[in-house]
Amino acid sequence: MVEGEGQALSRSPRVAARQAEARRRILEAARLVVSEQGFAAAQVAVVASIADVATGSIYRHFPSKASLFSEMLRQVCRRELEVVRAILEEDGRSAAERIGDAVTTFVDRALRGGGLSYAVIVEPMDPDIDQVRLDARAGLAAAFARVIKEGIAAGELGDQDPDIRGAAIVGAFLEGVVAPLAARPVDAARRDEVGREIAAFCQNAVTGAAATRGSGT
Amino acid sequence: MVEGEGQALSRSPRVAARQAEARRRILEAARLVVSEQGFAAAQVAVVASIADVATGSIYRHFPSKASLFSEMLRQVCRRELEVVRAILEEDGRSAAERIGDAVTTFVDRALRGGGLSYAVIVEPMDPDIDQVRLDARAGLAAAFARVIKEGIAAGELGDQDPDIRGAAIVGAFLEGVVAPLAARPVDAARRDEVGREIAAFCQNAVTGAAATRGSGT
DNA sequence: GTCAGCTGTGAACGGTGATTCAAATTGGAA
DNA sequence: TTCCAATTTGAATCACCGTTCACAGCTGAC
Incomplete structure (x- = not known):
């Protein structure tokens, strides 16, 4: 390692x-x-x-080539993870607020970043490098999971599996970033729109009525 | 093409x-x-x-090699897309129900499928093949977007951007599938759990209180 | 000022694996 | 049955790139 x-x-x-x-x-x-x-x-x-x-x-x-690119990717991912974590760990705000904010911020930064985000999130290259990507996703998911867990403990959120939901949040906003990028450059207005929609999506996802385990389908 | x-x-x-x-x-x-x-x-x-x-x-x-694997992938993706579409287009059920069902079904099939799903969803290989993957995701997203649009028109769902939310749903369940697969083989109980959680997640995401455009943050 | 080692250089090497092709085989038509 | 064209074969070819290495240029120490 x-x-x-x-x-x-x-x-x-x-x-x-x-x-x-x-x-x-x-x-x-x-x-x-x-x-x-x-x-x-x-x-x-x-x-x-x-x-x-x-x-x-x-x-x-x-x-080796792999180690060069792994390190580069790791740096980039670490930075994003830190930004997201900082927001998720802010005191005195509800879990839902923090999650919404973290998502908005991530999406905004990624869409500004352009090509790099695209490559980092989805473009494949080499098993070693893929591992970095998976780790980064796991790190993000864990950060969200922790907030969800806190929300549940505080009675703010219904009973739910924090790990699965955390991963789903990460998937939702990564896809939200990739889909627009695959198409074309994104202007500022669109960027806001995407950020707001996905944030709302994720907030609903953890706070909604069906949040309670087993009440689905 | x-x-x-x-x-x-x-x-x-x-x-x-x-x-x-x-x-x-x-x-x-x-x-x-x-x-x-x-x-x-x-x-x-x-x-x-x-x-x-x-x-x-x-x-x-x-x-060429690329065309062989592209075609294979395209077939696999088409089949999954058809299954999901069939559920999403069923008559006489609410949009949220259909979405939940489609998600559960997709996750279940994918987790059973094991390695293939993993490879199809995330493993990299070649730009040509990546294109197939992106198309498949776009197709899934569009199918969900349509249902969301119907839900909005029917007054069942709040005002929201169907395309963005559709993509987010796809991201959420794909990540939900990948995260467990990356770890280890998944048993039946876990499969159900994951399916239920992600379905609930997605249903909430489109039906929740913050579903209305601009009410986020 | 000189010398011993680092450090930088970039052409050459080697492995990998897709693609080709000349020869062999096969199948069908007459 | 015979013959021709289409098909199959798999070893040879070829391209591509990561990696190495013999050499040249520095640098700092004495």
Whole structure:
């Protein structure tokens, strides 16, 4: 699980700084390529040329292509997860409010992000990388599940399975993001509309009348 | 868009029948491989050996690997879409009931299906194939959107954007299917549980209090 | 100023797996 | 039965890319 550092075993602080900088440039290039061309175009040589280093140099910083892209993806996902978590953990608001807000925020950010979100959410590439994606989804789902659990404990929400509902929320807003992106660039108005609709969708989903276990069908 | 037939230009009906049979065997082999090993293991040579034909023969029936797997996937998706549509179009039931039923059914079938569903829903492989996946999702979303629209027209559901909500429903149940499958085989009890929870989730989502446009946040 | 190691380079390598093709086989028509 | 065209075969071909490596250029230490 622990990502390797390539073989860079730096000595002096100056050298270490230079290496860190190169590493950052490479990761940034990778992000750029993926967000503009998708994973399909993400070849090591392309990343190298954009980062303005030789192909071989990539391997001084990352042990393999998969580890490079995994790390890039992990960074991106971590950031989004943190944003969502921060909202979900705010004090003094109802569970439903927090969920609605988190969803709106995620959707808005993702739709602004454009291609990267699309690639991150659905575009396939490699089992290693898929694992990162699955982890990210699981992390998001867990965050929502926790809030649902709190809501149930507080008597705000009916009895329901927090894990399944958490996953369903994640699925709902990811699909809400993907569907528009697959079509075309999304303008600001549409972005708001999508965010509001999906937030309402998710809030209803956990607060609605049929929220109580077993009352369905 | 129209899928090629390889170069089979058959003459006699007997020959045509034999070819159709070979085609079917190949598609079936492809389905088998994907459902047992996933797309990762889906090599042309493997499919050929399972279908009991030579590698080269595959190319007499399909112009490329991508077209073979696209077609296989398209068939599988079409079948699921038909099942869901049939339920959504039943007369004399409320929109919410139909949606709940459709979701339960889809989830149940998918969880029984095991690996194939997983591969179809999330496992990556090739842009061509991804397109089939996206089309399938869009088709499902459209079917749900139609029912939501009817529900709104009938005054059963509050004002909401049917397209966005349809997509969100699809996302919710697909994620509901994937999350358990990623973990481990799912037993019958769990299958029911998941189906019921997600159905309730989706029903609430469209019927709930915040269903009315703009009342969110 | 010189030297020993890092570090960067990018052409060459190698593995993988889709696709092709020349030869063999088959099936049907005459 | 004989012969021709269509079909099948599967080994060879080919393209694509990730990865390596021998070499050149630096860098910092002494």
